[in-house]
Amino acid sequence: MTQYEFDDQDQMESGGMTFDFRGYLFKVLNLWKLVLLCIGMALIIAYLINVRKQNIYRLDSLITVENDQNPFFTANTSISFNWGGVSGKVGKVITSLQTRTHNEKVVDSLQFYINYLKEGKYRKEDIYKDAPFYLEIDKTQGQLLNQPLGIRFINDTQFEIFKEFETEDGRIQFYGDKHTKPVKLPIGNFNNTFTIGQPVNLPFVHFTLQTKPDVSIQNNSEYFVQFLDFDQVVNNYKEAVKTEPFSKESSSVLKLSLAGHNKAKIVDYLNATSAILSRTELERKNLYATNTIQFIDSSLAAVNNSLKDVSEEMNTFRKQNKVFDVDVEMTEVSSRLREYEMAKEMEQTKLNYLNALEDYLRTKTNYVNIAAPSSVGIEEPNIQQSVGKITALAIERQSLEYTMKEGSDLFKDLDRRINAEKHVLLETIDATKRTIRLQLSSIQRQALNLESKLSNLPEDQQQFLKIQRKLDISQEAYNLYMAKRSEAAIVKAANISDITSIDDAKDIGGGLIGPNKSLNYMMALMVGFFLPMLFIFIIYLLDNTIHGSDEVERLSRIPILGLIGKYKYHNNLVVFEKPKSAVAESFRSIRSSMQFILKKQNTDHKLGKTIMITSSVSGEGKTFTSINMSTVYALSGKKTILLGLDLRKPKIFADFGITNERGMVNYLIGEHTLSEVTSHTDVANLDVILSGPVPPNPSELLMSDGLAELIAKLRIDYDIIVLDTPPLGLVTDALQLTQFADATIFMVRLDYTKKGMLSLINAKYRMGEVKNISFVLNFYKHKTNHNYGYGYGYGYGYGYGVYGNAYHEKDEQSGVLGKLKALINRK
Numbered sequence: 001m002t003q004y005e006f007d008d009q010d011q012m013e014s015g016g017m018t019f020d021f022r023g024y025l026f027k028v029l030n031l032w033k034l035v036l037l038c039i040g041m042a043l044i045i046a047y048l049i050n051v052r053k054q055n056i057y058r059l060d061s062l063i064t065v066e067n068d069q070n071p072f073f074t075a076n077t078s079i080s081f082n083w084g085g086v087s088g089k090v091g092k093v094i095t096s097l098q099t100r101t102h103n104e105k106v107v108d109s110l111q112f113y114i115n116y117l118k119e120g121k122y123r124k125e126d127i128y129k130d131a132p133f134y135l136e137i138d139k140t141q142g143q144l145l146n147q148p149l150g151i152r153f154i155n156d157t158q159f160e161i162f163k164e165f166e167t168e169d170g171r172i173q174f175y176g177d178k179h180t181k182p183v184k185l186p187i188g189n190f191n192n193t194f195t196i197g198q199p200v201n202l203p204f205v206h207f208t209l210q211t212k213p214d215v216s217i218q219n220n221s222e223y224f225v226q227f228l229d230f231d232q233v234v235n236n237y238k239e240a241v242k243t244e245p246f247s248k249e250s251s252s253v254l255k256l257s258l259a260g261h262n263k264a265k266i267v268d269y270l271n272a273t274s275a276i277l278s279r280t281e282l283e284r285k286n287l288y289a290t291n292t293i294q295f296i297d298s299s300l301a302a303v304n305n306s307l308k309d310v311s312e313e314m315n316t317f318r319k320q321n322k323v324f325d326v327d328v329e330m331t332e333v334s335s336r337l338r339e340y341e342m343a344k345e346m347e348q349t350k351l352n353y354l355n356a357l358e359d360y361l362r363t364k365t366n367y368v369n370i371a372a373p374s375s376v377g378i379e380e381p382n383i384q385q386s387v388g389k390i391t392a393l394a395i396e397r398q399s400l401e402y403t404m405k406e407g408s409d410l411f412k413d414l415d416r417r418i419n420a421e422k423h424v425l426l427e428t429i430d431a432t433k434r435t436i437r438l439q440l441s442s443i444q445r446q447a448l449n450l451e452s453k454l455s456n457l458p459e460d461q462q463q464f465l466k467i468q469r470k471l472d473i474s475q476e477a478y479n480l481y482m483a484k485r486s487e488a489a490i491v492k493a494a495n496i497s498d499i500t501s502i503d504d505a506k507d508i509g510g511g512l513i514g515p516n517k518s519l520n521y522m523m524a525l526m527v528g529f530f531l532p533m534l535f536i537f538i539i540y541l542l543d544n545t546i547h548g549s550d551e552v553e554r555l556s557r558i559p560i561l562g563l564i565g566k567y568k569y570h571n572n573l574v575v576f577e578k579p580k581s582a583v584a585e586s587f588r589s590i591r592s593s594m595q596f597i598l599k600k601q602n603t604d605h606k607l608g609k610t611i612m613i614t615s616s617v618s619g620e621g622k623t624f625t626s627i628n629m630s631t632v633y634a635l636s637g638k639k640t641i642l643l644g645l646d647l648r649k650p651k652i653f654a655d656f657g658i659t660n661e662r663g664m665v666n667y668l669i670g671e672h673t674l675s676e677v678t679s680h681t682d683v684a685n686l687d688v689i690l691s692g693p694v695p696p697n698p699s700e701l702l703m704s705d706g707l708a709e710l711i712a713k714l715r716i717d718y719d720i721i722v723l724d725t726p727p728l729g730l731v732t733d734a735l736q737l738t739q740f741a742d743a744t745i746f747m748v749r750l751d752y753t754k755k756g757m758l759s760l761i762n763a764k765y766r767m768g769e770v771k772n773i774s775f776v777l778n779f780y781k782h783k784t785n786h787n788y789g790y791g792y793g794y795g796y797g798y799g800y801g802v803y804g805n806a807y808h809e810k811d812e813q814s815g816v817l818g819k820l821k822a823l824i825n826r827k
Contacts, residue, residue, distance in 0.1 A: 020550075020551065020554065022550070023540070023547070023548070023550065023551060024536075024537065024540050026548070027536055027539075027540050027547075028533065028536055031532070031536055034532050034536075035528075035529065035532045035533070038528045038529070038531055038532040039524075039525060039528035039529055040528070041528065042524035042525065042527050042528030042531075043521065043524050043525070043528065045524060046520045046521050046523070046524035047521075049515070049520060050515060050517045050520055050521075051122070052122045052123075053514075053515040054123070054261045055261065055512055055514070055515070056259055056260070056261060056512070056513050056514035056515065057259065057260065057261070057262075057263045057266060057511040057512055057513065058257055058258070058259040058266075058511055058513045059257070059258065059263060059266045059267060059270065059505050059506075059507065059511050060255050060256060060257040060258075060270070060505065061255070061256050061270045061271065061274060061501065061503055061504055061505040062246060062253060062254070062255055062256075062501070062502050062503035063093075063253070063254050063256065063274050063277070063278075063499055063500065063501050063502065064252055064253050064254075064499070064500050064502050065089050065090050065093050065252045065253075065254060065498060065499055066252055066498055066500070089498065090245075090251060090252060090254065092396060093243075093254065093277065093281070093499060094243045094254070096277060096280070096281075097241060097243050097256070097273065097277065098238060098241075098243075099238075100234060100235075100238060102273070102276065102277065102280065103234045103237050103238045103241075103273075104230075104234050105276050105280075106237070106269060106272050106273045106276055107230065107233055107234050107237060108175075108230075109272055109276065110268055110269065110272055111137075112228075112233055112237070112265070112269070113175065113227060113228045113229070113230050113233050114135060114137070114225060114226070114227060114228075115148075115224075115225065115226040115227075115228060116128055116130075116131035116134075116223065116224075116225060117148060117223065117224040117225070117226060118131075118222075118223055118224065119222065119224070124148060124224055126261060126262045126265070127223075128262050128264050128265050129264050130264075131212075131223060132211060132212055132215040132216075132217045132223075133151070133196075133209055133210060133211045133212060133217070133223070134209075134210055134212065135207040135208070135209055135210075135225060136207060136208040136209075136210060137175065137206065137207040138199070138206040138207060138208075139174065139175040139176035140174065140176050141174065141201075141206035142172030142173060142174050142180075142181065142183065142204070142206070143172055143173055143174075143175065143204075143205055143206065143207070143227040144170055144171075144172055144183070144185075144204040144205055144227060145170070145171045145172060145173050145180070145227055145228065145229055146171075146226065146227070146228065146229065147163070147165075147170065147226070148163075148224040148225070148226040149161055149162075149163050149205065149224060149225050149226070150162040150163055150222060150223075150224055151209070151222065151223045151224065151225060152220060152221070152222045152223075153217045153218070153219060153220070153221050154193065154219065154220070155219055156196075156217075157195060157196055158193055158194065158195055158196065159193070159194060159196055159209060160191060160192065160193050160194070161190070161191070161192050161194065161200070161202075161205075162189070162190065162191045163189075163190045164188065164189050164190070165185045165186055165187050165188065165190060166187070167185070167187065168184050168185050168186070168187050169182065169184070169185070170182070170183045170184070170185040170204060171183065172204055173227065173229060173230060175230060178230050178231065180229070183203060183204050184203070185204060194209070196209055196210070196211055197209070197210060205227075237258075237269065240258055240259065240260070241256060241257070241258050241269075241270075241273065242256070242257045242258070243255070243256055243257075244257075253502070256270055256273065256274065256505075257270075258270055258505075259513065263507045263511060264507065266505065267505045267506060267507050270504075270505035271501070271504050271505050274499075274501040274504070275501070277499055278497040278499040278500065278501065279497070281497050281498055281499045282496070282497035284395050285497065285498065291368075291369050291370060291371045291372075292371045292372040292488050293485060293488045293489060294371070295371030295372075296371075296484050296485045296488060297485065303477045303478045304478060306477075342476055342477075343443050344440060344443045344444065345477060346376075346377055346477075347436050347439055347440050347443065348440065349376050349377070350376055350377060350378050350432075350436055351433060351436050351437070351440070353371075353373065353376040353378065354378075354429050354432060354433050354436070355433075357370065357373075357387075357429060358426060358429050358430075361422055361425065361426060362426075366394065366398075367390050367391060367393075367394035367418070367422075368391060368394045368395055368398060370387055370390070370391055372384070372387070372488075373387055374484075377480075378432070380428070380432055382424075382425075382428045383425065383428050383429065383432060386421055386422075386424055386425035386428060387425065389421050390418060390421050390422060390425065393414055393417055393418045393421070394418065396414065397411065397414045397415075397418070544754050544755045544756060545751055545752065545753065545754060545755070546748060546750055546751075546752075546753045546754070546755055546758070547750055547751055548750065549563070549777055549780070551755070552748060552758070552775055552777065555755055555758045555759075555762075556758045556761070556762050556775070557762070558746070558761065558762070558765055558773055558774065558775055559774050559775070560774065560775045560776075560777060561590055561593050561594065561597075561745060561774035561775060561776050562586060562587075562589050562590035562593055562776050562777075563586060563776070563777045563780040564583060564586045564587070564590075564621070564625070564776060564777065564778045564779070564780060565582060565583060565586060565779075565780050565781070566779045566780070566781060567581065567582070567583045571654075571655050572623065572624045572627045572628065572652075572655045573627065573628075573631065573655055573656075573683075574628055575587050575628045575631040575632050575635070576631045576635070576682070576683050579635070583628075584628075584632070587625075587628045587629060587631075587632040588632055590629065590632075590745075590776060591629070591632050591633060591636070593774075594611065594743060594745075594774075597742075597743045597772055597774065598742055598743055601742050601743075601772070607715040607716065608639075608714060608715040608716070608717070608718040608719050608720060608721050609719070609720055609721070609742045609743070610711065610715070610721040610722075610723060610740050610741050610742050610743075611629065611720065611721070611722050611723065611741065611742065611743050611744075611745065612723040612725055612734070612737055612738060612740070612741035612743070612744045612745070613625050613626045613629065613722065613723065613724060613725065613744075613745045613747065614725045614726070614727065614728040614734040614744065614745070614746060614747070615727050615728065615746060615747035615748070615749075615753070616727055616728060616746075616748075616753055616754070616757030616758075616760065616761070617727050617753075617754075617757065618649075618727055619749065619752065620727075620747040620748065620749040620752060620753055620778060621747050621749055621778040621779075622646075622724060622725070622727070622747050623646075623651045623652055623724055624778075625745065625747055625776060625778070626642060626652065626722050626723075626724035627642065627652060627655055627724075629722055629745075630642040630683075630686055630688075630720070630722045631683050631686060633685075633719070633720040633722075634683050634684060634685035634686035634720075635683070635684070635685075637685065638685060638719040638720045639685050639717070639718045639719045639720070640685055640686050640687070640718060640719065640720040640721075640722065641678070641686070641687045641688070641689065641714055641717075641718045641720075641721055641722070642686065642687070642688045642689070642722045642724060643664065643689050643714075643721065643722065643723050643724065644663060644664060644688070644689060644690045644691035644692075644724050645664060645691070645702065645723050645724060645725045645726070645733070645737060646691060646724055646725060646726045646733075647664065647665060647691050647692075647694065647695055647698035647701065647702070647726075647733070648694060648698050648726060648731070648733075649694075649726075650663070650690060650691030650692070650694070652688065652690065652691075652724060653690045653691075656679070656681050656682075656688055658679050658681075658688065658690060660690050660691065660692060660693070661692070661693070662676060662677050662690070662692055663677050663689060663690035663691045663692025663693075664677065664689055664690065664691050664692055664701075665691060665692035665693055665694075665695045665701060666692045666693075667689070667692075667706070667710065668701045668702075668704055668706045668707060668710075669695075669701070670706075674710065674713065677689050677690070677692070687718075698733060699731070699732060699733055699736070702733050702736055702737065703736055707740075708740070711740045723737060723740070723741065725737050728746070728760075728761065728764075728770075735764070735769060735770075738769065738770050738771070741772070742772065743772045743773075743774070744770055744771070744772060744773040744774070745773075745774055745775075745776050746761055746773055746774070746775050746776070747775075747776055747778055748775050748776070748777050748778065749777075749778040749779050750777055750778065750779045750780055750781070751779060752779065761773070
């Protein structure tokens with residue numbers, strides 16, 4: 001055999017290069033009860049989780065974001081408050097929905113910081129609108145946070161507040177300004193009776209309980225109210241509301257969705273958030289118009305005062321002077337002069353507005369309060385567009401201040417765009433002011449020419465015409481401002497929000513998204529199945545014990561001579577005392593198989609045959625097999641003798657009822673003769689030579705010439721000589737005895753013998769140190785029928801007290817883990 005072939009054989013016999021899937025499958029089938037138990041426990045846990053978990057619902061609503069044109073806008077409308085487009089507005093709306101300011105308005109409007117609860121089967125359930133009462137809280141006073149207060153209705157007019165306080169430390173919140181502070185609570189049971197509809201003023205709560213109309217409340221019915229931290233509630237909803245485009249085709253339609261345990265709360269929150277968002281957006285949209293109206297009102301007040309002053313001046317003049325007529329030509333000249341003065345007044349107003357706007361842009365940083373240029377008659381497109389853009393960017397920046405940190409890239413980009421637009425606007429203002437000044441100079445020159453014509457009139461007529469012109473100018477300016485204000489008010493009143501709800505949230509059934517009970521049961525099945533499978537796999541990988549004949553065949557090329565089943569009996573004389581038992585048949589079968597091995601020996605057929613029985617360690621059934629093999633040969637008529645060569649730990653004397661005072665040790669040291677150490681047994685044709693007292697030098701005795709001479713004598717007098725030897729894997733005695741054996745039986749006890757021990761005997765077999773060796777499997781169980789099984793249950797084992805550390809026998813494991821491992825190994 002080549003070295004390569006030897007290496008392959010070593011790998012096969014060691015079992016280190018292959019995984020026995022069939023053996024693992026048998027292990028799983030043997031432990032099917034454990035798998036079913038784990039699956040059952042996992043399903044029970046899943047059931048307990050499912051029945052205790054609250055249902056989770058998700059509902060949604062749809063809103064549209066459009067630039068809705070004011071219906072009063074026409075080609076002749078001079079005041080326009082709309083700019084930009086839908087692009088970018090959707091992103092602003094999504095940002096607004098995520099702001100704390102917006103969610104504070106929604107939570108505050110719905111008072112979602114108050115929970116109405118009722119005791120359920122597993123927890124306090126949120127009943128929200130189903131509560132037959134509601135609280136009117138005093139927002140200027142503190143309310144106890146996070147501790148449910150019991151409400152018990154005594155009758156139609158009285159109720160009781162009850163609570164068991166475990167600690168005196170509490171915290172209250174003032175929902176007016178949202179600040180909190182600590183409060184001392186009365187430790188122990190608190191009970192107090194109050195009247196429905198009357199204020200409740202306690203150190204830790206301040207509210208008035210009102211019952212809902214047309215709702216009957218049973219006496220002694222109990223409910224609970226819980227006040228929550230306002231900021232925490234806002235933060236929870238801020239993170240819970242999800243916003244996304246409804247479809248790729250319609251980017252201006254947004255879907256708002258919210259998940260929670262109470263569908264009525266979800267519906268109210270989604271609809272409230274849409275309504276408040278729409279109202280807030282309209283207020284922002286009208287901000288430009290509001291600023292313009294305020295500017296016109298301030299200008300109108302000044303014009304009105306001027307008109308009053310001129311009217312009084314005219315009345316005074318008329319009283320002091322008689323009525324006179326001015327010729328038509330001079331009247332026309334005065335009328336033309338009035339037009340120039342009116343034009344001068346309008347241009348001066350424009351110039352004043354531009355100066356004020358320039359000063360505002362250079363000194364202010366908040367540009368949301370700019371009035372429309374058209375309010376003073378400035379129709380320059382570039383100025384109107386720049387003012388509109390700056391105002392829109394300023395409003396956008398203001399809305400982002402609630403969600404973005406100062407110094408962020410988005411703020412930097414907005415500031416850059418505002419500064420760029422402001423720079424363009426300042427240049428346009430400067431150019432427009434130069435144009436207005438030129439126009440004022442021209443108007444002034446023409447007015448002076450007309451005034452020179454009127455200088456020839458009498459002084460009183462000149463004074464009359466001057467006052468009349470001032471009166472006409474003031475009246476026209478007043479009428480113009482009134483028209484502008486009416487136009488702005490109409491535009492503002494007719495303005496509509498760019499955000500409209502097109503599908504309100506509504507509870508129409510369904511919406512359940514959790515808990516996923518089917519998934520929980522499926523996960524339980526998987527965990528319940530794969531967890532024990534993994535456990536069995538790990539145990540199987542770590543298990544180095546032989547459990548079946550197939551493992552022996554896989555790990556070694558040494559043939560299996562026979563099988564001995566598990567059979568409980570009070571001693572080792574099973575074949576003699578139970579000749580019809582299944583285990584007796586097993587030994588007869590082994591005897592038959594052994595005859596074929598012994599016949600192949602090229603020895604003198606007139607001499608007796610020797611059979612050596614050994615194993616790897618103690619407790620594998622050597623003595624049991626030695627006694628019963630000797631018995632089965634003796635009962636067949638063969639003159640048989642059993643030699644107790646396990647000098648370190650003699651055992652066979654107890655089964656035959658013989659004392660161990662004399663035996664092999666006495667013969668080998670010459671203390672007694674062969675006849676003196678030979679004992680006859682109750683079994684016909686069976687003699688026994690016991691081990692005798694434990695010697696200090698067992699190996700040296702077995703290596704002496706006396707043993708060889710003894711075997712030679714016994715071959716003449718007996719047909720079968722059975723050698724009960726020490727374990728081959730632990731001491732060298734058995735290896736020395738192989739020279740006397742015609743056949744060797746190596747005991748393998750299933751669920752006990754370690755796989756590594758087969759490597760030892762395989763190596764000795766390949767090296768020729770042992771010959772004619774066969775395996776006998778002890779404690780065998782039929783894999784397909786666990787109720788079928790036979791053999792012996794007698795206890796075996798070598799103690800440390802006799803062998804010291806030579807046998808390395810482990811104690812039986814105790815405790816829960818030890819018993820569990822023993823149970824698994826027995827399967």
